[in-house]
Amino acid sequence: MTSCVVQRPGGVCIAVTDLGGDGPVVVLLHGLAGSSRELLRTARALQDHRVLLVDQRGHGASTRLPDDLSRGAFVGDVVAAIEELAPGSRATLVGQSMGAHTAFLAAAARPDLVEGLVMLEGHVSGSDDPREAAGLGAYFASWPVPFRDEAAAREFLGDDAIVDAWVADLQSTDDGLVPRFDAAVMQRTIEAVHEPRWDEWEALQVPTLAIFAKHGMFSDADKDELIRRRPETVRVDLSGGSHDAHLDAFDEWIDVLRGWLSRDQASDSRTIVR
Template identity: 40%
Template sequence: MDTHTGNATTPDGTRLAYRDHHAPEPGPESDPDSPRPPLLLLHGLAGHMGEWDDVLPLLLADGHRVITYDARGHGASTRRPPDMTRASAVRDVTTLIGELSLPTPVTLLGQSLGGHTALLTAAAHPHLVDSLILVEAGPAGPSPDLPTEIAAWLDSWPTPFTSFSSAAAFLGHEAWARGLEEREDGHHPRWDRDTMLAAVADLSTRAYWPEWNRVACPTLVVRGEKGTMREAEMTEMARKTQMRTGRQPRTLTEVIEDAGHDVHLDQPRRLHAAVRTFLAARNAT
């Protein structure tokens, strides 16, 4: 695997840390005359790009170029950016596409808040997005209690964690613990609490069905069997797509067994299988 690490700077001065991964050689199903769109992976709230480490080699083995990045306010990106609106997150995606000179359109794969960003990007910039994969993410809302719920969740973290193992045990996955910063007194989050709350503020006030209705590309919606996304939301997304197109639904749905909200961490191979099948069908059209 050939990986280039760098930083992109957005119009408002926010630094975005990214990793650009290239497979060492084309995957077994790759067609040199029909190159596959690059994959841009978007993590969720309070997460980091390393969350995709279990899925990444599987996508690379399929012959994809894969870009991961820390969202603004997260990981190695600017900790306290001046803007945390949903619109700023969409501008970050377009900044990365331009900074890396990615051949467009690209495929966006996002989980939770990252999936919401991917959805909004596909709605606002349809010429940039070939296909969309949403993991535990959709347009439903408003969610007025969300900031309070997120604040309670963040405040429950017993930081600093005394060890990596204690952090992994509390957070549920080693991938979450790998996103922490180790200091002399223990392991600390690499995000600011108020910044995280600002990131979900827009979601508390409105739903995003109008944006969903503008998504024109083929979409796969993935829900964890034990996740937080409601089945009714996923069903409504597919229904609205069918009404909009008047053809076969361009939105496919998949439920991953034995997975919670973090489908990519709970069942990375099952998620990859769903993604691979979806993209293979897309590339065959």
């Protein structure tokens, strides 16, 4: 396992963990306010692949306060990571939530670099309600940081699946534990994600798998619209799990992911509802 830094315009540094190996390249992209750490278990389950775990800008060990939080900037970071760390390769992009949105846009922009796309609890329709992004920003700003210790963090954050990942990501300072992300950056990031991107979705050229959790954040109408607008997309509905199904429905998630990665590329796309 090797830690790498990809330099980007504006002095932005993108942290990438390269698990090595000689197999097909897979790039894993975490969700909003997360980091690549939460996908390590997924990465280690893909033994026959070379896995790159990316801390997206504003997250994890990457630059915390980048000026450019456009979707294009996030896409450019993924493209740069592939071109610099796996030159001459085409990668499969695997993303959860906001990371799925980044992966989808990267696949749409650079099909020459992407041979497959997996979206876990991701969508492209966006939201026309600005209160959603503002609410997320307010929530992250409400964290009473620094936390005295992990126990104090857990007491405030609760017991949702993502909390273990948030706690593991807390950075130790002289005053206590603080998150590795900035609340205002999270709000600006998700505001850009909420802009609908149907044109890119309908023009997408690469094989795509959309996975939804039983207790995820998207309605049946949301899921159906995604497939209606791009029928060649393979859809899998998990029998359990939350929006963070890579954490609380891991066995089913990894079974579906590994099965799709090892699929016959010439096979017909289909919808699978479990």
